[in-house]
Amino acid sequence: MLIAPYVTAAATLRASRAMRTLALLTGVNALGNGLFATISILFYTQHLGFSVGVVSVALVLATVLAIGGDLVSGRFSDASSPKPVLLAGLALSALSTALLLAVWDEASFVVALCLISLGQGLCMSSNTTLIRRLAHENPALARASLRSLLTLGVSAGALLAGLVLASGELAAFRIAILGNALTFVIAAMLLLGITVPPAPPGAPGRPRPVLPDRRFAVFSLANGAIGIYLHVLSFALPLWAVIHHPELIWVVGLLVALNALFTATFQVPASAGIESVAAASRRLVVGALRLALSYLFFLSGWSSSPGVLVLVLIVFLAAHTAGEVLYSAGTMELLFRLAPAQQQGQYGAFYGISNGLMSSVAPALLGAAIALNGGWGWWLLAGATILLALLICAVSRGAGPQDALDTITA
Numbered sequence: 247m248l249i250a251p252y253v254t255a256a257a258t259l260r261a262s263r264a265m266r267t268l269a270l271l272t273g274v275n276a277l278g279n280g281l282f283a284t285i286s287i288l289f290y291t292q293h294l295g296f297s298v299g300v301v302s303v304a305l306v307l308a309t310v311l312a313i314g315g316d317l318v319s320g321r322f323s324d325a326s327s328p329k330p331v332l333l334a335g336l337a338l339s340a341l342s343t344a345l346l347l348a349v350w351d352e353a354s355f356v357v358a359l360c361l362i363s364l365g366q367g368l369c370m371s372s373n374t375t376l377i378r379r380l381a382h383e384n385p386a387l388a389r390a391s392l393r394s395l396l397t398l399g400v401s402a403g404a405l406l407a408g409l410v411l412a413s414g415e416l417a418a419f420r421i422a423i424l425g426n427a428l429t430f431v432i433a434a435m436l437l438l439g440i441t442v443p444p445a446p447p448g449a450p451g452r453p454r455p456v457l458p459d460r461r462f463a464v465f466s467l468a469n470g471a472i473g474i475y476l477h478v479l480s481f482a483l484p485l486w487a488v489i490h491h492p493e494l495i496w497v498v499g500l501l502v503a504l505n506a507l508f509t510a511t512f513q514v515p516a517s518a519g520i521e522s523v524a525a526a527s528r529r530l531v532v533g534a535l536r537l538a539l540s541y542l543f544f545l546s547g548w549s550s551s552p553g554v555l556v557l558v559l560i561v562f563l564a565a566h567t568a569g570e571v572l573y574s575a576g577t578m579e580l581l582f583r584l585a586p587a588q589q590q591g592q593y594g595a596f597y598g599i600s601n602g603l604m605s606s607v608a609p610a611l612l613g614a615a616i617a618l619n620g621g622w623g624w625w626l627l628a629g630a631t632i633l634l635a636l637l638i639c640a641v642s643r644g645a646g647p648q649d650a651l652d653t654i655t656a
Contacts, residue, residue, distance in 0.1 A: 264380050264440045269395050271436040275336075276396040278429030280403025280506060281422050282343070283480050284499055285410050289419045294349060302609050304356045308363035309603070315367025316598040328372035328379070329442045333434055335368030340430035346423055365430075370598040378582065379443045394510040401506030408499030462584045462593060464641045468634040469577055470600030474627065475537045475570065477608040479505055485616050486544060491555070501563055508567045509574075517575040523583055527639040530576025534635030536569030538628035545621035573635075580642055 290301045315335070342361030349355045377392065406425075410418045484498045520526050543562040581597060615623030 264442075267436055267440050268376065268380060269392060271433045271440075272392045273395045273399040274429050274436070275433040276399025277403045278426035280400030280502070281407050281410075282403070282426040283400075284404050284407035284502055285419060285422055287481065287484065288411065289346075289423070290355075293416050293419055294355065296352065296355060298609075298613070300352055300355075304359045305609060306607075307356060308359040311360045312363035312367035312370075313599045313603070315364045316370045318368065327442050328375040329437065329440065331368055331372040332376060333437055335365045335372065336430045336434040336437065337365075338368065339365035340427045340434070343423060343427040343430065347420055367598070374581070374597075376440075376442065380440075391514055394513045397506040397510035397513065399506075401503045401510065404499050404503035404506060408496060408503070411499055412496050459584075459593075461641050463596065465580060465584060465638050466597045466600040468638045468641075469597070470604040472534060472537070472573070472631050472634050473601050473604050474608045474611060475540075475566070475573075475631070477612060478540070478566065481609055482544065482612040482616060485613065489616065494555075497559070501559065504563060505567050505570070508563075509571055512567075512571045513574065516571040517578065520575060520579045523580065523642050526576045526579035526583065527642045528576075529572050530580070531635045531639050533569045533571070533573025533576060534631050536565050537573060538569075538631045540566035540569060541624045541628045541631070544616065544624050580638075584642065 287301070290296050291298060296304075318331070339362060342358055342365055345354075345358045345361065349358055407422065410422045479498075479502050483501065484495065487495050487498055516529070520529060540562055543558065543565075581593075584593075611623075611627070615627060
């Protein structure tokens with residue numbers, strides 16, 4: 247039973263040369279992303295010498311540009327082709343990442359982060375639109391398959407990051423950043439070899455706004471709020487380790503790598519068998535419950551014996567990873583089922599904006615939850631995650647033109 251989803255997913259990726267190239271592109275880019283995400287916060291604060299406040303402000307400004315880039319990406323991808331937009335995003339990401347090595351003051355640091363985020367914003371909706379056009383009948387499973395490759399790349403990158411963190415040398419951080427920039431260049435070269443099908447019939451040159459679709463808007467905004475879980479391993483866990491167990495900071499890279507490895511292993515099976523909006527919603531809620539449970543790990547420093555600490559870390563990782571794969575399986579299916587094929591770019595842009603808004607405040611919220619006594623911040627995050635998941639479940643089951651059959655048969 248566990249093998250069948252992989253067979254279907256592999257067939258989806260083998261269906262065309264373009265999908266195989268996109269899979270390779272995804273893995274290469276993920277390698278650099280996993281490396282950079284794990285070392286970036288320590289590079290900014292320890293080696294560049296900026297305070298957490300300066301970094302937080304820079305990240306907020308960068309998120310605004312990422313949102314703008316995502317909007318542009320969605321409109322142009324729908325109206326013409328996602329390929330040139332994605333290519334521009336990869337090129338800008340490569341140049342701006344390398345620019346980090348030339349940062350000399352706060353202003354140049356903010357500029358570099360903003361350009362990196364703008365490049366990533368251009369990649370967001372264009373990548374979603376590209377998957378939908380290349381995958382044809384089963385975009386959600388194709389995206390799950392690509393996400394497995396992405397997480398394998400992130401896992402490998404995080405393992406490399408562990409070596410960088412263990413070294414602690416500025417030269418190691420610089421080499422890692424250049425390596426990340428190089429992965430964008432390789433990804434752009436691979437993208438040049440992909441032939442993209444034309445826009446689906448009925449795709450307008452100037453797509454109508456997404457905001458009137460209240461069901462998709464509520465789904466996107468609630469999902470963006472729940473998406474704070476994406477920053478728990480890369481942001482909250484390192485801070486928790488520094489505060490409670492500084493001697494175990496090296497474990498962060500290992501946990502990120504294991505999370506990525508397990509996510510890659512189980513994402514396709516978790517995404518299999520979802521054939522309706524109702525099924526996607528149920529899987530999403532189950533995942534949210536597990537994510538909420540994982541937040542309770544941070545309620546104390548767990549400063550008892552090393553054996554207990556290791557056991558608790560294993561339980562935390564298992565709960566967080568299970569929640570991530572199940573929740574992602576549901577959201578990926580809803581992203582494609584609730585959005586018209588001819589407007590995937592614009593709907594994907596709104597979806598990306600919702601995630602981007604929460605990304606900008608995630609460091610502050612997670613930092614506050616760690617700093618505040620009593621652990622009530624983590625209880626609030628856990629409760630909000632469950633309630634928002636139930637809200638998504640409720641609004642997604644509302645009948646829409648393209649999902650009427652799903653609602654009837656659910």
